[in-house]
Amino acid sequence: MxxxxxxxxxxxxxxxxxxxxxxxxxxxxxxxxxxxxxxxxxxxxxxxxxxxxxxxxxxxxxxxxxxxxxxxxxxxQIAGALGDENSLTGRLKLGAIQTALSGVLPEALAALYKAHPRIRVHVASGMSAELAMQIVTGEIDAAITTEPVRPHSSELVWTPLYTDRFWLIAPPGYADRSIKELLSTLPFIRFDARAWAGRIIERELRRQNLNVHDEMVLDSQEVILRMVGKGLGVAVVPLPDEVCTTLVLTCFPFGVPQLTRQVVLLERQDRSGGALAKALAQAVKEAATAAKI
The missing domain is CATH 1.10.10.10 (Winged helix-like DNA-binding domain superfamily/Winged helix DNA-binding domain)
Known part of the structure; x- marks a missing residue:
């Protein structure tokens, strides 16, 4: 066998x-x-x-x-059990959404390796819903994702890591326009609805009865921001506050009240609580806190 x-x-x-x-x-x-x-x-x-x-x-x-x-x-669970209390050892197969990969995860992994040099984290990117399925099937051990939105597997549990807020992003020079005007007059670059963040955005657009003119559907936040920066339209994306303040683009809070999303460490319920996953979650929380200072 x-x-x-x-x-x-x-x-x-x-x-x-x-x-x-x-x-x-x-x-x-x-x-x-x-x-x-x-x-x-x-x-x-x-x-x-x-x-x-x-x-x-x-x-x-x-x-x-x-x-x-x-x-x-x-x-x-064997690899995690082989480490001692002060120096972990083993391997963690981790998935991560792109905002975490381009944000806090590199700092968190660097700190984790410094504290526990005998561990290794194998990282793959993906959208939250895809990563959740990979956890259920055992392809990966855990993932940094958006907090699950329904429907999601009952086998999953999660640990909150940090919070992002949703922003309407427009090209420079549009600060004097209203959100409704921007969404009704400029092409809309949509966050792929297969991603949990995309579903949250779509729900709020419907709730506010905001009509948009879809121009593109993308699953990469980085690409969406570049498209907006080139004047190709407007978009709604989740961003940490510290990132939004550094953009040369026009940013408006999106949602009434402003939408937020929890970024979490997602695991299978029957495999949660391992020492490696706990150490990673703590490293990510500390990196997120340091980024806001």
């Missing part, structure tokens, strides 16, 4: 097909089928009802799915 095969089994359950599970774990569909066959031969059971177009777990498959989640959770 291989741990990778068990992770593949979890991915099949989450994504609903061998092909999509293979994409999630970096395997071809045939490789996924071989791993499933190997598990069936090892345990001498049939894991899937293959008479259906979409494979469904048999009762034996459901039992192995539940037990494999427990095995993977225990394995993933």
């Amino acid at each position: 291989s741990l990778r095969a068990l992770r593949t089994l979890q991915a099949i359950a989450h994504h609903g097909s061998f092909a999509r599970a293979g994409e999630a774990v970096g395997l071809t569909q045939s490789a996924v089928s071989l791993q499933v066959k190997a598990l069936e031969e090892e345990f001498r059971v049939t894991l899937f009802d293959r008479s259906r177009r979409v494979p469904r777990f048999t009762e034996a498959g459901k039992i192995l799915l539940d037990r494999s989640a427990e095995v993977l959770a225990l394995y993933d």
Whole structure:
């Protein structure tokens, strides 16, 4: 039995097909089928009802799915348990939204490595909703994301790290315009609604009955700011106050009252509370506080 095969089994359950599970774990569909066959031969059971177009777990498959989640959770806790109280060791697979990657995370990781030189954090970027799915399937251990918005998996728990506020960003020279005028007359560069921040923005636009003229849909805050800076339209983005004050762009508080979002450390409930994740959360909080001073 291989741990990778068990992770593949979890991915099949989450994504609903061998092909999509293979994409999630970096395997071809045939490789996924071989791993499933190997598990069936090892345990001498049939894991899937293959008479259906979409494979469904048999009762034996459901039992192995539940037990494999427990095995993977225990394995993933080993690295953190090997460290002593004063000097942690181990590896953390971390996802992060782009605002954290370009903001507080580099400072936090530098401080973390200085305090605990034997740890390693492997970082990948993504949108909050995508990173949440990767946590559920075990592809990553934790992620720095926006606080989840419904619907989200009940398997997830989170630790608050810091707060961003939402701002309407316009090109320089528009400080004398109202938000409603800007949104109704200039092209709107929309934050992708697949991102949780994008859903928050869309809800507030509808609540205030603000009509916008979509010009672009982007998932990178950095790219959105560059587009606005080139005079291509206006946008609503979440930003730390200290970043907004340094922009040469025009900034207006967005929302009544101004919208905020919590940035959190997201984990699976059955794997939360590890020493590495706690140390990372503390380092991020300290970096965020230092950035506001």
